Amino acid sequence: MGRKEKIIVGLDIGSSKVTTLIAVPRATGLDPIGIGVADSKGLKKGVVVNIEAAVESIKKSVSEAEAMAKCDAEQVYVGLSGSHIRSCNSQGAVPVAARSREITSDDVRRVIENARAIPLTPDREIIHILPQEFTVDEQTGIADPLGMVGTRLEVNVHIVTSSTTAAQNIVTAVNRSGLLVGDTVLEQMAAGESVLSEDEKELGVVLVDIGGGKSNVAIYHHGAVRHTVVVPVGGEHFTNDIAVGLRTSIPEAERLKREQGSATACASDQDHVFEIMGMGARQPRAIAHTVLSDILQPRAEEIIHFVRNEIRSAGYERQAGSGVVFVGGGAMLKGFTDLAESILDLPVRIGISNGFAEGKNSHVSALQGPEFATVTGLVLYGDRRRKTHDFHEGSGSWSKRLLARLKLFN
Numbered sequence: 001m002g003r004k005e006k007i008i009v010g011l012d013i014g015s016s017k018v019t020t021l022i023a024v025p026r027a028t029g030l031d032p033i034g035i036g037v038a039d040s041k042g043l044k045k046g047v048v049v050n051i052e053a054a055v056e057s058i059k060k061s062v063s064e065a066e067a068m069a070k071c072d073a074e075q076v077y078v079g080l081s082g083s084h085i086r087s088c089n090s091q092g093a094v095p096v097a098a099r100s101r102e103i104t105s106d107d108v109r110r111v112i113e114n115a116r117a118i119p120l121t122p123d124r125e126i127i128h129i130l131p132q133e134f135t136v137d138e139q140t141g142i143a144d145p146l147g148m149v150g151t152r153l154e155v156n157v158h159i160v161t162s163s164t165t166a167a168q169n170i171v172t173a174v175n176r177s178g179l180l181v182g183d184t185v186l187e188q189m190a191a192g193e194s195v196l197s198e199d200e201k202e203l204g205v206v207l208v209d210i211g212g213g214k215s216n217v218a219i220y221h222h223g224a225v226r227h228t229v230v231v232p233v234g235g236e237h238f239t240n241d242i243a244v245g246l247r248t249s250i251p252e253a254e255r256l257k258r259e260q261g262s263a264t265a266c267a268s269d270q271d272h273v274f275e276i277m278g279m280g281a282r283q284p285r286a287i288a289h290t291v292l293s294d295i296l297q298p299r300a301e302e303i304i305h306f307v308r309n310e311i312r313s314a315g316y317e318r319q320a321g322s323g324v325v326f327v328g329g330g331a332m333l334k335g336f337t338d339l340a341e342s343i344l345d346l347p348v349r350i351g352i353s354n355g356f357a358e359g360k361n362s363h364v365s366a367l368q369g370p371e372f373a374t375v376t377g378l379v380l381y382g383d384r385r386r387k388t389h390d391f392h393e394g395s396g397s398w399s400k401r402l403l404a405r406l407k408l409f410n
Helices: 051-069 105-115 164-176 187-195 198-203 235-246 250-259 289-314 336-344 362-367 370-392 398-409
Strands: 008-013 017-026 029-039 075-080 086-095 124-136 139-142 152-163 180-186 205-210 215-221 224-231 273-276 285-288 324-327 348-350
Touching (some): 008 164, 008 187, 008 370, 017 051, 017 370, 029 051, 029 362, 086 105, 086 224, 105 124, 105 152, 124 164, 124 180, 152 224, 164 180, 180 187, 180 370, 187 215, 187 224, 187 324, 187 370, 198 215, 205 289, 215 289, 224 289, 235 250, 250 273, 285 289, 324 370, 336 348, 362 370
Parallel strands (some): 008 075, 205 324, 324 348
Antiparallel strands (some): 008 017, 086 152, 124 139, 124 152, 205 215, 215 224, 273 285
């Protein structure tokens, strides 16, 4: 195709849909020029179960974005999630090597390597090492120790691991689609890149991404990731509950969820009645709106209670000063945020994507919806990585580039 500009491509391979976003870096920010959305086939809860079907879904999504952008995608940043994701916090400590006791990038590399020495089975691999803070001698809370003077360097890190085969199957599906994987990024961290401010991360915030087959949670405090987890309940469970409860098809249940669904019943719904299609040759029938709410509310409460339990178990119930930010298609259910606020007793909002160039591009407003938080975050991450690479390329050592890579999410 004709466009010759440098492009950044994000690929969100979800359980319900595959989304591709192509953007061009501008002086005023990223300019989205192509969006592609396709039904997701061959994946279940973030894991590939049919690689050929997954490849076709990826191709369809990417082709749609390429046609809109009038360019060809080559390298993509891919979101990674699923029940195989695990995380933990770790610590490392090393003596400062230089006689002058000035901390160098090599000291930082060594202390990170020390912290990453956690027991792993052969079927698992580390996908992220996220520094939380450094300590020089007894001085704590240091974000960047380079150039400081001390005798002992310590670090606290958050480590995210994945199943080697699950991650490789995602990469293989992308490669078979004719694309190269620039990097894999944990989905909730990508979404956080898009919708969270630095002030929120500093004060303390919980990000919840309600996808199709699962929900992703990330807790930030003092500007760093403190806890991540994947919860095995998502928006598809709402749809399945409707299909079973009202004895209707999955497509009809999905329509009802989007058009009539509500996480709570209110007084105005008491007399509201709507029509649903029956299974097979059965005639359409009328259903009271409160019946649908009674089906959806228990599932919504289940997701919110999962989130509350994770906040409590991580010890951040009193440190989430900025509250909870929900993204993902499941967060769009009417009344969900009000229900979450009443259960969590924290401020709650729907995340809106930021970081794109201001102007008349109609794609920007469309991408601000919570269902696009992950893919927009992947593109923003790719842009930050491009800038970091350009800054360090040629003159920086490997250890300096490692430090820059580790700081991408901090």
